[in-house]
Amino acid sequence: MQPEMVIRRACEEDLPSLIAIFAEDAVGGHGDTTELEVFGDYLRAFKEIEASGREQLFVAELGGEVVGTFQIVFNRTLTGRGGLNMTLEAVQTRPDVRGQGIGAAMVGHAVREARLRGCRFVQLTSNAARIDAHRFYERLGFAKSHIGFKMKLR
Numbered sequence: 001m002q003p004e005m006v007i008r009r010a011c012e013e014d015l016p017s018l019i020a021i022f023a024e025d026a027v028g029g030h031g032d033t034t035e036l037e038v039f040g041d042y043l044r045a046f047k048e049i050e051a052s053g054r055e056q057l058f059v060a061e062l063g064g065e066v067v068g069t070f071q072i073v074f075n076r077t078l079t080g081r082g083g084l085n086m087t088l089e090a091v092q093t094r095p096d097v098r099g100q101g102i103g104a105a106m107v108g109h110a111v112r113e114a115r116l117r118g119c120r121f122v123q124l125t126s127n128a129a130r131i132d133a134h135r136f137y138e139r140l141g142f143a144k145s146h147i148g149f150k151m152k153l154r
């Protein structure tokens with residue numbers, strides 16, 4: 001019998017598991033690492049996210065283990081008559097549990113949160129090299145509608 005999946009707000013004790021998930025991501029190129037000397041960077045970011053009224057960090061648990069994560073950010077804009085939008089960030093599932101519906105459940109949770117808040121839409125970006133992820137998002141109802149740009153500053 002498959003253990004029940006739980007999606008909940010992340011807590012500080014989840015940080016080692018989250019960092020490990022991010023560090024395993026070879027495609028993202030974010031420089032994440034499980035080296036202890038940089039743990040403070042992650043802790044500071046977590047505390048800032050936790051204190052924000054516009055950002056929320058979630059984990060997916062399976063059998064009591066953190067197996068996935070995502071972050072949501074609410075953006076109020078003047079366009080769309082002052083519309084509220086959600087940006088979905090850092091959707092990651094542990095490599096050994098991919099293909100079990102965890103990612104779809106996490107995205108579904110984020111979309112429900114957006115509907116509850118009255119958002120006009122949910123948006124996300126995905127690395128151009130993540131072709132499988134693009135198909136995944138399209139299956140969930142997302143459309144390729146814009147082209148994103150980034151400027152690295154450091």
